Amino acid sequence: MAPPSKDSFHGIVTGVDQQHVAAVVQQPIGRLVPLPEGPACVLAMATAFPPTVIQQDTYHDKLFELCNVADDVVLKARFKRICDSSCIKKRHTFLTPELFKAHPELLTYWDNSLTTRNEIANKVVPEISYEAAIKAVEEWGHPLSDITHMVFATTSSTSIPGTDLKIARMLGLHPTVQRLCLYQTGCWGGGAVMRIARGLAETAKGARVLVVVAEANTVMNFRAPNQDTLYKVDGFLAHATLGDGAAALVIGADPLPEVERPIYEMYWSTQMAVPDSEHVLEGKITEAGLFQRGDKDTVRIVIAKHLAEFTSHGKKLVGNPDNRDMFWVVHPGAYKILEDVAEAVGVEKEKLQPSWDVLENFGNMSGPTCLFALDEMRQRSIRLGASTTGMGSEFGFLLGLGPGFNMELTLLRSVPL
Structure with missing residues (x-):
């Protein structure tokens, strides 16, 4: 490969000797910190x-x-x-x-x-x-x-x-x-x-x-x-x-063999701030503490309108599995949220059972709640003798929902039990 010319840096690097920059680019030194081979x-x-x-x-x-x-x-x-x-x-x-x-x-x-x-x-x-x-x-x-x-x-x-x-x-x-x-x-x-x-x-x-x-x-x-x-x-x-x-x-x-055992593999993550949704759910810190307000009906509309498309990008990476063949770890903000998510992605209530169990026993704890549901997914899979930590499914999503209106998504792969 021919070395970059001095002119190729024009307009990109200013205030630096461009011949020096060209020399640095040509150095044979690779990454000083090697990357892992596998996913997190x-x-x-x-x-x-x-x-x-x-x-x-x-x-x-x-x-x-x-x-x-x-x-x-x-x-x-x-x-x-x-x-x-x-x-x-x-x-x-x-x-x-x-x-x-x-x-x-x-x-x-x-x-x-x-x-x-x-x-x-x-x-x-x-x-x-x-x-x-x-x-x-x-x-x-x-x-x-x-x-x-x-x-x-x-x-x-x-x-x-x-x-x-x-x-x-x-x-x-x-x-x-x-x-x-x-x-x-x-x-x-x-x-x-x-x-x-x-x-x-x-x-x-x-x-x-x-x-x-x-x-x-x-x-x-x-x-x-x-x-x-x-x-x-x-x-x-x-x-x-x-x-x-x-x-x-x-x-x-890169879990250490026979020393670290993965529970879930993490393949892809994304975030979406739904346009024109600031009013859906928000909080205000006052001298009297935190006041939250929102529109429950609008939350349902936002989920119904955007969730299927939001999850479709991650599904494409793993061959577009049917939603019913995946496992779902959903933030249980309220029972209507879980019902709306299940309806939006076309799965039965049982697919979201770990989230329902967390809602029943802990309520909505805000940030930690979907992680409680992830742990419950693992524990429920063990209790029922499932073949994987995803209740027998290979791929699944962890979904966070909250003010903004923000949606967080991580594509997970379960491991054999």
Whole structure:
């Protein structure tokens, strides 16, 4: 190949001797950091959640008594119907009677409480993240010193230095671990960290990425019931669906034979910010905490209009399998979301069963929820004696959905059990 001429760099490189640039381009030195040969893989997964449980069938009584509005029987009856129709049996929360006693401002609707909420979240989010990360690393079976990268996401805590650095120091990660922190992703955060971690794992041979997503949704959203907002998204999400928890994964390419066993292979990822959809679901941080609002009907329209096309690009890469032959790990933001996804891609409810199970037992934990569903897919496959970690299917999608309106998609390949 002929060396590039001096003129070929004209207009591209300025302020640099172009003969020197041409010489650099011709150097025989290849990549200083070799690439892995295979795709990124999920090598370990774990979840964690606070011990305090919200029992959905009695929550209406406890909430109204706690907020001193128990005598509003009409409003409580309406709220009970919302809880009863949520398809949730229980959720987990960081909020305790002790916290409410110490911070009565949390029991109002509009009193200033953001400082209190931040202080609580900045304490509990690193703690639950540490718990999930330790469990994932123990399953992986390697020392923390082998971690080269860390990706963390949350919408609940805000601090300087960031929560990612707090977690890294709690874990004792090496100071040179390369960290990336995502704030304010909302429900699509679990899908985003998968996409980013896959890219990092495939940039250097031997890279091992620790992924952590943690939320304290009830801390940021809890407030007294209000007649004017009960049927709006902020009232519904805060009191009928949101829970707290954390998920952690270890991701890396080229698993070491007989030392690392992949759970899923990761082949392709993408993100889509649906045009003209900013109003569909959004949040606003105020002195009274986080208020969320949205249009449930529009969410359904967006999913129905865009999801099939969104997933088609990944399917083409693996021979266009039928959706019914794939496994589906979907963010269970609400039961209607799962119904809409199943309808949009033409699969039966059973195909999304791990997501339904997570919704039933944990509610919507925002970012970590689709990763809980991924772990449940693996566990359910084992319990039922399936041939692969995808309930017998070879390929599947992990789908994150959330404010923006954003959709995150990762194409996975299951492994034999």
